[in-house]
Amino acid sequence: MARNGIGRPSKGERDxxxxxxxxxxxAILKENADKEGLSYGDYLLLLAAERLNMPQYAPKPPRDRAAELDIPREASSAAA
Structure with missing residues (x-):
């Protein structure tokens, strides 16, 4: 199946x-997940992976896409 570039990339086979x-x-779990920028399920995976000392199963931290973009700020122009 070809990806069309829309949506989130697959995380692979899951249980x-x-x-x-x-x-x-x-409510506490949801609040902490939101602070971490993780889905609720990924936050629970993070907690389990840390507790079981199995970091290879911890979800990857969310990307800060705004910091990755090189978008120059518009300069105010007096010309016109």
């Missing part, structure tokens, strides 16, 4: 595991 934490604990 599905469902977690249903208590609402108050879930």
């Amino acid at each position: 599905a595991i469902l977690a249903k934490p208590p609402v108050t604990f879930g």
Whole structure:
């Protein structure tokens, strides 16, 4: 299947595991995931990989795409 360049690249073959934490604990997990810039699932993978001392399974940190772009700021122009 050819990629059309739209959407997120595949993370490869995955297993599905469902977690249903208590609402108050879930809110903490979500808040921490948001602070890290990770999806909720990736945040849980990060915690598990750290706890099991298996960093090869930790998700890659999110890219700061804005910092990667070399977009010059527009100069204000008095000409016209």
